[in-house]
Amino acid sequence: xxxxxxxxxxxxxxxxxxxxxxxxxxxxxxxxxxxxxxxxxxxxxxxxxxxxxxxxxxxxxxxxxxxxxxxxxxxxxxxxxxxxxxxxxxxxxxxxxxxxxxxxxxxxxxxxxxxxxxxxxxxxxxxxxxxxxxxxxxxxxxxxxxxxxxxxxxxxxxxxxxxxxxxxxxxxxxxxxxxxxxxxxxxxxxxxxxxxxxxxx
Amino acid sequence: xxxxxxxxxxxxxxxxxxxxxxxxxxxxxxxxxxxxxxxxxxxxxxxxxxxxxxxxxxxxxxxxxxxxxxxxxxxxxxxxxxxxxxxxxxxxxxxxxxxxxxxxxxxxxxxxxxxxxxxxxxxxxxxxxxxxxxxxxxxxxxxxxxxxxxxxxxxxxxxxxxxxxxxxxxxxxxxxxxxxxxxxxxxxxxxxxxxxxxxxxxxxxxxxxxxxxxxxxxxxxxxxxxxxxxxxxxxxxxxxxxxxxxxxxxxxxxxxxxxxxxxxxxxxxxxxxxxxxxxxxxxxxxxxxxxxxxxxxxxxxxxxxxxxxxxxxxxxxxxxxxxxxxxxxxxxxxxxxxxxxxxxxxxxxxxxxxxxxxxxxxxxxxx
Numbered sequence: 270x271x272x273x274x275x276x277x278x279x280x281x282x283x284x285x286x287x288x289x290x291x292x293x294x295x296x297x298x299x300x301x302x303x304x305x306x307x308x309x310x311x312x313x314x315x316x317x318x319x320x321x322x323x324x325x326x327x328x329x330x331x332x333x334x335x336x337x338x339x340x341x342x343x344x345x346x347x348x349x350x351x352x353x354x355x356x357x358x359x360x361x362x363x364x365x366x367x368x369x370x371x372x373x374x375x376x377x378x379x380x381x382x383x384x385x386x387x388x389x390x391x392x393x394x395x396x397x398x399x400x401x402x403x404x405x406x407x408x409x410x411x412x413x414x415x416x417x418x419x420x421x422x423x424x425x426x427x428x429x430x431x432x433x434x435x436x437x438x439x440x441x442x443x444x445x446x447x448x449x450x451x452x453x454x455x456x457x458x459x460x461x462x463x464x465x466x467x468x469x470x
Numbered sequence: 471x472x473x474x475x476x477x478x479x480x481x482x483x484x485x486x487x488x489x490x491x492x493x494x495x496x497x498x499x500x501x502x503x504x505x506x507x508x509x510x511x512x513x514x515x516x517x518x519x520x521x522x523x524x525x526x527x528x529x530x531x532x533x534x535x536x537x538x539x540x541x542x543x544x545x546x547x548x549x550x551x552x553x554x555x556x557x558x559x560x561x562x563x564x565x566x567x568x569x570x571x572x573x574x575x576x577x578x579x580x581x582x583x584x585x586x587x588x589x590x591x592x593x594x595x596x597x598x599x600x601x602x603x604x605x606x607x608x609x610x611x612x613x614x615x616x617x618x619x620x621x622x623x624x625x626x627x628x629x630x631x632x633x634x635x636x637x638x639x640x641x642x643x644x645x646x647x648x649x650x651x652x653x654x655x656x657x658x659x660x661x662x663x664x665x666x667x668x669x670x671x672x673x674x675x676x677x678x679x680x681x682x683x684x685x686x687x688x689x690x691x692x693x694x695x696x697x698x699x700x701x702x703x704x705x706x707x708x709x710x711x712x713x714x715x716x717x718x719x720x721x722x723x724x725x726x727x728x729x730x731x732x733x734x735x736x737x738x739x740x741x742x743x744x745x746x747x748x749x750x751x752x753x754x755x756x757x758x759x760x761x762x763x764x765x766x767x768x769x770x771x772x773x774x775x776x777x778x779x780x781x782x783x784x785x786x787x788x789x790x791x792x793x794x795x796x797x798x799x800x801x802x803x804x805x806x807x808x809x810x811x812x813x814x815x816x817x818x819x820x821x822x823x824x825x826x827x828x829x830x831x832x833x834x835x836x837x
Contacts, residue, residue, distance in 0.1 A: 285506075286506045286509075289506060289509045289510060289513065289520065290501050290502060290504060290506075290509045292513060292518065293501055293504075293509050293512050293513050293516075294496060294498060294501045296513070296516055296518060297492075297495045297496040297501075297512075297516075298496035300516075311518075343502070345498070345501075345502045346498055346502070349498045349501075403479075406479050407479055407482055407483055407486060408486075410479045410480060410482075410483035411483045411486055411487055413483075414480075414483055414484070414487060415487070425490075428490065435497065435499065436493075436494055436497040436499055436500050437497075437499040437500075447499065447500065447503035448503065450494075450500065451500055451503065451504065451508075454491065454494040454495065454500065457487065457490075457491045457494070458491055458495075460487075461484065461487055461488055461491055464484050464487075465484065468481065468484065
């Protein structure tokens with residue numbers, strides 16, 4: 270087996286740490302899949318490591334347009350993406366998409382029907398206003414629920430403004446470290462546990 | 471305009487916060503920035519073994535690590551097979567009722583199946599997922615060649631593999647690297663076999679040939695020796711650290727040792743009956759059947775319970791009912807799985823095509 274020297278140089282201790290974190294990531298992200306199908310996610314994580322170790326999946330990846338190695342992709346990030354790929358193509362491999370079966374995520378009518386409807390498509394409709402009001406109510410309520418925690422409040426406010434930000438970008442934007450964000454995540458989880466318990470009562 | 475009740479908003483806010491929390495939970499950067507201890511603690515919270523890791527070097531063909539780290543086990547629908555499946559985390563016994571033999575490489579580090587046996591090379595390297603999906607869909611057992619090889623290998627080495635398996639659970643990975651325990655196990659097995667043969671021969675001579683010895687010592691001796699044999703069987707074939715009577719009896723039903731012990735048990739009955747003044751061939755036959763039935767009942771698991779379920783008609787009916795329910799459940803699950811997979815594939819593909827840099831987990835918040 271021709272193992273890339275960069276991968277071969279990774280010590281057993283480093284593999285152990287990476288494997289532990291990869292298992293954690295896999296179980297957290299795809300735990301629902303395991304519950305539904307009984308699939309062992311440890312195997313998926315292990316397969317990602319094996320595929321990378323044996324060169325079946327190449328790390329660092331090569332940019333398809335430039336043909337240059339993308340050295341900015343960390344091995345852990347690469348493994349996480351490999352897990353995602355394996356999960357996605359598990360068992361039956363990639364399937365052709367039947368576009369007729371893909372429904373619109375929203376509840377509204379399809380585009381053509383909306384266009385032909387009574388309101389012009391590019392005007393703000395009462396339903397949009399109502400939805401925006403509901404969204405504001407909802408995010409206000411979210412802020413209220415975690416108002417006692419300053420860091421969490423800042424995170425939610427930022428998230429409300431820019432929902433697409435990644436956690437690392439949130440940390441950079443708010444000038445907090447990743448461990449601080451990690452701690453905030455734990456506090457959020459605890460707070461949610463309390464809220465759910467109250468909800469059950 | 472806003473018809474929502476405050477309670478609805480409250481509940482939805484909790485749901486949204488939960489989704490945000492989940493999104494943070496599985497963020498790659500966040501997980502990567504954790505320390506090993508933190509990651510292990512989180513795995514523990516998910517009820518996962520934090521120490522279950524296999525170094526990639528252990529699956530590299532011909533590497534010394536691999537030779538030491540993996541061990542061959544045989545499984546199927548019998549006792550060993552069921553234990554193997556349970557060891558692998560599969561508790562759905564019904565779905566594997568037709569499986570006769572399965573060869574897997576099992577990691578000594580605690581549960582990772584890496585590849586199929588090197589000895590037959592019928593399978594290329596497969597993951598557990600692939601292997602299990604093939605087994606469940608019975609693809610593996612359609613191959614005549616596979617079945618023939620299975621039979622040959624199975625008959626040749628069942629006993630030895632049983633030893634390996636039973637010892638597998640009770641040894642730490644470190645001790646597995648020392649292979650001397652296999653020799654110890656073989657020696658114990660031989661000792662056990664010799665004892666059974668010798669005592670059975672003696673019992674036959676004493677009991678059947680009517681050797682005149684005092685009745686009470688004969689009955690007492692028979693009882694003590696049989697109990698010792700049952701204990702010894704349980705000890706030799708122990709599962710984990712439990713030298714249980716149940717596991718010993720289940721083995722008794724399967725092996726030559728079991729047959730010998732069964733005969734010996736019957737001889738106890740003769741001894742007791744003679745001692746109490748009753749003796750007839752009818753009673754002897756009845757006692758043999760009763761003893762066998764008792765053994766099956768006491769075993770209560772593995773092939774013994776399987777045999778019990780298949781034997782009387784009323785149990786067979788029950789088994790058929792369970793199988794039917796299982797079949798229906800399997801179909802339901804397959805339909806759900808298929809639907810889910812197609813949705814998942816479609817969404818992943820769409821994301822890849824339209825927004826290749828976006829993590830799909832992010833969409834859960836807004837949608």
